[in-house]
Amino acid sequence: MSTQEPKERYCLGIESTADDFGVGISTFSGQILANISDCYVPAEGGIHPREAARHHACVAEIVLKEAFTQSGIKPKDLSLIAFSQGPGLGPCLRTGATVARALASYLGVPLVGVNHSVGHIEIGKLQTGAKDPLTLYVSGGNTLVTAFSFGRYRVFGETLDIALGNCLDVFGREVGLKHKKGVPLGAAVEQLAQRGKELVLLPYVVKGMDLSLSGLLTAAVTLFQKGECTLEDLCYSLQETAFSMVTEITERALAHTEKKELLLTGGVAANKRLQAMLKSVADEHNATFNSVPLKFATDNGAMIAWTGILAFTHGLVTPVERSFVRLRWRVDKVDVPWMK
Amino acid sequence: MDEVNSEVLFKKGAEASLFLGNWHGKRVVIKRRLSKKYRPDKLDLAIRTYRTVHEPQLMHEAKVAGVPTPAVFMVDVQTSTIIMEFIEGYQVKRALDGFSQSERHKVCFKIGSLIGKLHLHDLIHGDLTTSNMILTSYSNVFFLDFGLGEKSSELEARGVDLHLLKRALESTHFKVAEECFQSVLQGYREVVGAVAAEELLEKIREIERRGRYVTERKNS
Numbered sequence: 001m002s003t004q005e006p007k008e009r010y011c012l013g014i015e016s017t018a019d020d021f022g023v024g025i026s027t028f029s030g031q032i033l034a035n036i037s038d039c040y041v042p043a044e045g046g047i048h049p050r051e052a053a054r055h056h057a058c059v060a061e062i063v064l065k066e067a068f069t070q071s072g073i074k075p076k077d078l079s080l081i082a083f084s085q086g087p088g089l090g091p092c093l094r095t096g097a098t099v100a101r102a103l104a105s106y107l108g109v110p111l112v113g114v115n116h117s118v119g120h121i122e123i124g125k126l127q128t129g130a131k132d133p134l135t136l137y138v139s140g141g142n143t144l145v146t147a148f149s150f151g152r153y154r155v156f157g158e159t160l161d162i163a164l165g166n167c168l169d170v171f172g173r174e175v176g177l178k179h180k181k182g183v184p185l186g187a188a189v190e191q192l193a194q195r196g197k198e199l200v201l202l203p204y205v206v207k208g209m210d211l212s213l214s215g216l217l218t219a220a221v222t223l224f225q226k227g228e229c230t231l232e233d234l235c236y237s238l239q240e241t242a243f244s245m246v247t248e249i250t251e252r253a254l255a256h257t258e259k260k261e262l263l264l265t266g267g268v269a270a271n272k273r274l275q276a277m278l279k280s281v282a283d284e285h286n287a288t289f290n291s292v293p294l295k296f297a298t299d300n301g302a303m304i305a306w307t308g309i310l311a312f313t314h315g316l317v318t319p320v321e322r323s324f325v326r327l328r329w330r331v332d333k334v335d336v337p338w339m340k
Numbered sequence: 341m342d343e344v345n346s347e348v349l350f351k352k353g354a355e356a357s358l359f360l361g362n363w364h365g366k367r368v369v370i371k372r373r374l375s376k377k378y379r380p381d382k383l384d385l386a387i388r389t390y391r392t393v394h395e396p397q398l399m400h401e402a403k404v405a406g407v408p409t410p411a412v413f414m415v416d417v418q419t420s421t422i423i424m425e426f427i428e429g430y431q432v433k434r435a436l437d438g439f440s441q442s443e444r445h446k447v448c449f450k451i452g453s454l455i456g457k458l459h460l461h462d463l464i465h466g467d468l469t470t471s472n473m474i475l476t477s478y479s480n481v482f483f484l485d486f487g488l489g490e491k492s493s494e495l496e497a498r499g500v501d502l503h504l505l506k507r508a509l510e511s512t513h514f515k516v517a518e519e520c521f522q523s524v525l526q527g528y529r530e531v532v533g534a535v536a537a538e539e540l541l542e543k544i545r546e547i548e549r550r551g552r553y554v555t556e557r558k559n560s
Contacts, residue, residue: 154511160500161550199382206488208467208504244379244387248354255354256471256512277378284377332510 010073011080011312012103013305016096017088017116018141019047021056023067024302028079028309030126033071035295035302036063041179046169053091060099067301078109082308085113085318086326088141093325101320112308113318116299117142117331120292121153122310123303124265128290132339134259136250136278139266139299140165140184143246145209145253146331148339155332156253157209164246165268167213171238174221175231189235190271196236200229204241209252211245239273247277254285265292267299310338355391355487363413363423373420373487388420391487396422398463398486405461407454408482427482433470436513436520448520450481452527455502458483459540460532462493468505470512499543502528506544 008027015022015037022037040055042048068075083100086093097113104111121135134147134156143164145157162170165186172185179185202219205212220238223229229237254262262282268274275291282289296302314337347370351358359370373388375381392415399409410425432451436444451473458465465472466488474482490497505524509517529537 149511150514154514155507156511160547199380201383201386204383204387207500208469208488208508210500210504210507240380240383244376244383247378248376252354255352256469280378 009079010071010077011082011305011309012067012078013082013114013301013303013308014096014100015084015116015119015299015301015304016056016092017084017086017299018092019052020299021059021063021096022299022301022304023063024300024305025067025071025073026302026305026309028313030306030309032302032306033073034067035300036067036070037300038063045173047089049089049091052089053095056092056095060095064099075103075107078107080110080112080308080312081107082112082114082304082311083323084116084119084304085323086116086329088116088325088327090325090327093327097323097325101323105320110312110317111320111323112312112316113323113326114304114307114311115329115331115334116304117144117146118153118334118336119303119307120265120297121146121263122307123296123300124263124290124292126306127292127296128263130261130263130288130290132259133261133263133290134250134254134257134287135263135265136246137266138164138246138264138268138274140169142266143211143213144331145250147253147257147259148336149257151335151337151339153331153334153336155330156257157211157249160207160210160212161214162217164213164242165266167217167242168238168268171217171220171235175224175234184267186268187270189239190273192232192235193239193273194236195232196230196234198229198233198236199240200233200237202237202241204245206245206248209249209256211249213242213245216241239271243271243274243277246274247281250278251281251285254281254287260287261290262287263290263292265297267297269297270294314338360426361423366413367426368413368423369410369426371422371424389417392417392420392422394489395486398489398491399424401461401463401491402458402483402486405457405463407457408480409486410482410484427474427476429474429476429482431471432473432475432481433512435475436470436516441519444516444520445523446479447475447481448523449527450479452524452529453531454481454483454527455505455524456528456531459498459501462491464490464492464497464501466490466501468501469508495539495543496547498540499547502540503544503547
């Protein structure tokens with residue numbers, strides 16, 4: 001605390017689009033001082049939006065306190081509050097937005113709404129040093145290939161139906177794997193896949209730079225129910241097929257945009273096999289491969305704080321009366337004046 | 341393959357490498373689907389074989405439908421290679437942004453009418469982007485890269501086909517995307533008729549609403 005320079009400014013960011021409630025604190029120069037989150041774990045099934053929001057409201061105070069402790073700064077030191085304004089689950093977004101509005105009003109500092117997907121890209125760039133990457137963002141709710149072009153992050157490829165993380169999670173749930181705190185179902189599928197030996201051919205659906213995963217999921221679940229292949233082989237085949245599709249569209253976008261950096265982020269970025277496939281493609285196209293460290297690749301408050309700073313220092317603020325949440329706020333609808 | 345000489349790599353795409361060569365006195369393009377290290381051998385072989393066999397079939401059927409595609413001279417499944425005619429011209433991707441509005445309209449209208457012809461014959465291109473179209477000096481447009489194509493009479497497949505083109509225009513030619521897509525639709529409508537075109541437009545809207553985080557999606 002005594003080593004801090006007197007003029008440094010701080011932003012607190014709140015992330016609450018889905019099952020994570022996260023708080024991050026960043027200096028305006030991009031030093032992350034705190035990044036704390038608490039994940040809602042459903043007793044059974046997927047994320048229930050209302051239950052997740054209830055969880056966020058319960059843990060908000062503790063997570064905030066912990067973030068202040070970790071950062072070593074006090075609430076009155078803050079110059080800016082940022083929150084994820086969308087896209088995401090309504091009740092969850094509203095809980096985070098309410099906390100953000102209250103903090104900004106109480107402290108008398110500006111509020112800025114951040115697009116969650118832009119947040120993932122920006123924290124990825126900050127952490128890896130990539131400047132103008134082609135980004136593959138793969139998580140429970142998103143599967144998209146995006147790159148900056150003419151003022152915005154344009155979507156070059158995306159899923160036509162379900163997200164990659166969703167595909168792996170639902171498969172895990174359908175075959176009876178259990179969700180544990182800190183271990184997503186996708187990670188359990190990854191562990192089983194490592195023991196798979198025989199590749200079963202499953203539907204492979206790439207359309208241009210888009211892909212479709214719902215048919216693959218159905219086919220894999222059906223094969224499991226028939227009991228004709230081992231669970232390990234099915235996990236292996238599901239991963240190999242889905243990741244090959246994602247890698248193929250990423251390679252297409254890389255060849256198309258001719259970007260020289262590839263950035264992998266989102267919760268599924270933790271998967272080692274996916275990392276290896278994408279690195280292979282990046283090498284082939286003489287692009288650098290940048291994998292975002294896990295605590296900044298999954299949903300987190302730091303990415304919101306940092307992107308809030310970028311927005312604020314480029315003239316963007318979100319007055320409370322316009323801080324309504326945007327459940328369906330596509331990444332390509334957001335102007336990013338800090339990129340040129 | 342020994343008949344081919346002077347192979348020169350001229351385009352390394354995502355899926356295949358294209359070489360220029362000379363085959364019995366003809367200037368040819370040699371399209372090789374190279375093995376991808378990132379995927380398992382069994383999947384790699386299945387994908388490359390499927391696409392190498394299907395692409396020339398669809399190119400042939402496109403010609404029957406009245407859509408210009410390069411002549412295919414040889415197919416070698418063992419090496420996932422297709423030898424085809426070299427088409428002199430410009431990628432529409434490179435040409436489009438430098439065009440005047442009336443030139444853009446003319447080319448996009450033409451593209452739309454060609455897609456209409458494909459669809460009337462149940463042919464789905466599967467990867468309609470301006471990189472996969474060659475504009476020749478006599479204002480003709482050749483379609484390339486049928487590797488992701490399929491035969492389908494389903495409205496859904498036609499809808500996705502045009503949705504992909506719309507998205508490709510938006511991400512690559514975003515300043516003129518809307519105008520270009522309207523011209524494509526006009527050309528398309530002229531070939532398939534107003535009713536079929538409207539039906540398809542409604543399908544495209546449905547596909548877009550189904551997409552993630554689309555504001556127009558109905559609130560449930």
